[in-house]
Amino acid sequence: MTEPADPDAPLSPPGSAGADADADRPRRAPRPRRIPRSRAQQARLDARKAAFEPLPFPAYPPDDAAAQRPFADKLDAWFAARGWQPFEFQREVWRALGDGSSGLLHASTGAGKTWAVWFGALAAFTRDVPAARKHPQPLTVLWITPMRALAADTARALQSSAAELAVPWSVGLRTGDTSSSERERQNRRMPSALVTTPESLTLILTRADARDVLAQVRLVIVDEWHELLGNKRGTQTQLALARLTHWRPALQVWGLSATLGNLEFAAQVLLAPVTTPRVSVHGALPKTLIVDTIIPDTIERFPWGGHLGTRQVDAVARALDGARTSLVFTNTRSQCELWYQALLDARPEWAGLIALHHGSLDQSVREWVELGLKNGALKVVVCTSSLDLGVDFLPVERIFQIGSPKGVARLMQRAGRSGHAPGLPSRVTIVPTHALELVEAAAAREAVEQRQIESRDTPEKPFDVLVQHLVTVAIGGGFDARELFDEIVHTYAYRHLTQAEFDWALGFVEGGGATLRAYPDYHRVARDHDGFYRVPRNDLARRHRNNIGTIVANGTLNVAYLSGGRIGAIEESFIARLKPGDVFTFGGRALELIRVQDMTAWVRRASSARGAMPQWAGSRMPLSSELADATLTMLARAAHGIYDEPEMRAVQPLLELQRKWSALPEPGVLVIELLKSREGQHFFCYPFAGRTAHIGLGALLAWRVARDSPGTFSISMNDYGFELLCSQAFDWDAQLHSGLLSPEGLEHDILASLNSSELSLRRFREIARVSGLVFQAHPGQQKSARQLQASSGLFYEIFRQHDRGNLLLGQADTEVLLQELDVRRIRMALERMNASRVVLTRPKKPTPFAFPLIVGRLREKVSTEKLADRVERMLAELEKAAQR
Incomplete structure (x- = not known):
């Protein structure tokens, strides 16, 4: 990594960018040239590396006497040293793990879910020290997380606690950010516990020796299962679990979740391929969660979206003054950039103490911010959903939500970033951006108190993920078609998969289907003399590995200084509207566009303080059904003259006028x-x-x-x-x-x-990428969104005209109805x-x-x-x- 061109900027460390969902494909951006570093810069870089890279872990603890104490005694001492007592739900998980059971653990954020499953695993699977000296613990635990930042934080927590308990286990981290040297070290010998993401686990499954590498895994933990349940990454996880349980029928699987309304369904989806006994464990008493609102001094009776937002900056700044460290959540990356600048204008003395965090910023910028939060060096971080999940920032005292949270679960998840420890309350303050959001704020508080949490659904039979999985398994040692079909139908997503549908998918990857038979590149698997299907060419295997994953981000360009140093990634459609010399604001900086070349927007610091604000696609979240119903209930009270919440009293003149001129919905x-x-x-x-x-x-x-x-x-x-x-x-x-x-x-x-064909074509772009028809990137190069759309559009038209039975077309129409149009x-x-x-x-x-x-x-x-x-x-x- 290199240092930035401007080391004194509030956000300075460079790295490589990701998406809010943190796709886990290997990095392909061209490495910026190395520039000289001062001693101070090198010291900061070394500190950041020490905080975010796995530490060397001994094969066995130096003190055999301490290590050989009964694990229960060591665990009691560990809790006592922190002034804690284990919760009963944690003991319940320990017993269930010891009994060989699988399950879903649901507990509030910061209640101790990590320690429940981790200490249970250590207690159940730890060998004595003399045996560990001769035969180090093999890969026993796989820990799957949805985000790289969460993976790094989890690995540090597992690693440090194992060392403190004198347990002779090594802990490794394998994500898209893992260095090649660390990957090589893991390839020689896997750690005892590996923290990874769905994409990296799928990459491991492409190894020819995948079965041997994973042969002794006894436990898989899926963290933040509610974040994976409702999307194709969750489907990818289901398929990986089916592969592992096929190899190890006694495999135990545990899911962790904090905010779910349909727990039984979530457990059913996760544990569908599992053969071990199943249990559901609920956490201790619900965490104390305080929800309040910053009410504007004046409220117009005719609101219009967003106009109250930045008018609240001074009130928010005053509230931030009283907290040691706070997170200010926004719903969009554009709003994040806007509020960062507005707060810095309101409090110039916070320069260096306020930071930005969203998925388009460079990886090391995000890491620098996370480290600053952990050690209390930052007072305010303005962020998006990139900090929603369970990264532990104990110094954070208050959470601010700019605008409507749009959902009860999202509000609770974000609130849980404060008081992130057992017994500590969490506080979230809603900052309305227009008057009607005051009603939503009151409704959200009541919904939180009544735990009216949204349910999540899961994709049904996505054929693009199935096609990708067939090639993955073919690379990873090959497969027998009959056995693989039986394995796949044991997942929840493909429980209704027919033999004919499986045969179509197999024919599609074997011969390209009805329209691509003449193109060898689409003959991705072939049947050997032993009846096994394998990938016939190394170049096809490499191409598949480079494009594994189910996240298809909008087309982005790298943003880098001419003088060296990468800032992040920005949407292609935004840069396309600019011309050289135009100024835009990104990462809290005013940047002048110099030129666009090699999928990179080359910039320099601008002299003017303001510029165009980037707009990212897909940034507007709809109001959830649960929060909408709670809002209607609030309006029904107002329709009967009941204004018993401070927010409702503040907006009463508006609602009274609505009732006078028309009526109030209820x-x-x-x-x-x-x-x-x-x-x-x-x-x-x-x-x-x-x-x-x-x-x-x-x-x-x-x-x-x-x-x-x-x-x-x-x-x-x-x-x-x-x-x-x-x-x-x-x-x-x-x-x-x-x-x-x-x-x-x-x-x-x-x-x-609606123009359903146009909508289907847009959905087909994603399906074509996931299924391997088009390739988003090769090492050293990257396709633009326009190129991807043109390539996928060609396939779409060919299939429409000559292969109407192609299941990927039907999937596009289904996804339009279920996702685009809901x-x-x-x-x-x-x-x-x-x-x-x-x-x-x-x-x-x-x-x-x-x-x-x-x-x-x-x-x-x-x-x-x-x-x-x-x-x-x-x-x-x-x-x-x-x-x-």
Whole structure:
């Protein structure tokens, strides 16, 4: 690694970037040239390496007498030295592990889940010291985490505790950040416990000797299982567990989770291939969690999204003054950059004490921030979901959530970053960015108190992951088709996989399917004389290893100084809008773009303090069903004149005006507003189903209305509702009575109402990469998003025309319905809307609920300056009408 061009910048260490989800593929970015380091710079680098690389671990402890004490005595002494007592749930896990059972442990953040499974493993599998001297403990425990930062933190915790307990185990770390020398050392002899990620475990499975390497693994621990359960990385983990249990039928598997609403289902998915006895363990008493809100001094009766955000900076800065160390969570990376700069402007004296942390920043920048949090050197870190998960930052006292948390589980997860130790309370303060988020804040607090936590679903039969797995197993020693089919159907994701579907996937990787038979590069496996399927060429095996994984990030460019040093990665679409000489803000710095070359944006420090703020795709999270329902409950109280929460009292004038001009939504009551203006005929509807569902609902209703009487609609949506704007008037009363809100024929109508082919093509880009049709990168080079889209688009068109039975096409259509459009939530919303009492009102002016939808639509059409002027004029007119 190299030092940055500006070592005195608040965020300085360089490295290599990752995504928020921390994809674990090997690094391929070109290494920047080495530049001279001062002694101080070298000392900082050495300290960072010492903190974030595995320490040398002795093969056996030097004090045999201490090591040979009964493990229970050593464990009691370990807890006593910290003034702790083991919780009963920890003892329960220790007993279950000793009995050979598998299970799911659910406990609040900071309650001691790590010690529950780790000490249980040490107690169950530790040999005596003389035996360890002659035969070091083989690879016995695999610890899977969803993020590299979490993996590094976990490895340090396991390593230090094993040494303190005089247990002769080595602990290793294997992720995309692991050095080649460390990988080589592990290849010669694996540690006793290996902390890794789903991608790195899959890479191990591609070793020809994978079965021998993993032959003595007795326990697999899947940390933060709720983060993997709902995505393809979880499916990848399920397939890896099925492979391991096939090799070791007595394998024990334990999942750890802190925020899940459907625990039984989560355990069922994780433990589907496991043959050992199963148990579920729940943690101690729920952790004390304090949720409060910074209420603005003044609240407009006509809110518009985000305008309150930076007005709260001074109030947040005053609150930060009273805490030793705080995390300020934002929902997007753009918002993270904005708040970092705003807080630094409000408190210039915090330079060097405030830092940024998000997934697009360079790896070593993130490591430097994490180290600063651990040792208490930083006062404030503005961050995104990159710090959501269980990294232990004990000095953190307070958490701030900028804007709505969007979900109960997310709020609890972030709150748990403070007081991250047994018995300590956690505190999170919500900072509304518009007035209606005050209602959400009150609802979130009540939902947390009642533990109304969201459930997670899991992907069903993703064929792209299956195709990738077939090639992985073929490289890793080969497979018998019949045995592998039996193995795969024991996973939850593929429990309904048919023999015909498996045969199609096998034929696809063996001969390229119906359309790619003429291309040898797509003959990725071949059947040997012994009946086993293996990869026939080394170059195909290398290419597969370089592209293993299920995360497909948006196209990014490296950002690097001309003088040397890499800052991070930024989306290609943002840089494409800039020209050389333009200034943009990234990583808390104002940067001038010099040129774009070799997938790198070359920059230098800009003299101006401000620049364009990067925008990242896919950054808007929808409101969860649980938080939406809790918000509707709060509004129902307001509809009956009950304002018993401080946030509700603060927003009472707005809600009273909404009730006066129209009505307040509540459970079982659907509010629809019809308004005529100079723009045309407005239809406002407030289902409170979340932004994603409202996109589909708006398009669906517009399409149904226009079937009989053609019309062109403009659509605007937020988490609370949507607006349809048309130049002509429709008889909405008649439409509602004739089944406008009926869920019948939903799938057909929703696909007909949208450009489903374009949506499917976009989903197919990801599927093509995961399944190995296109390759995101080779060593030393990287494809742009445009190249990937063009390549996947070619396959998409070929399959559509010549291979309609290709299961990857069907998967693309399914993912459009379930993920892009969230058709299940749309159906639930329609069923609820159809069963609700419809309150149809005709206000003369836009209501407080309608106003942000209008502003959202205008934001897409006019510049920021013109929008602000127009909003001010509209506000003045509406306030004048409200005062009459």
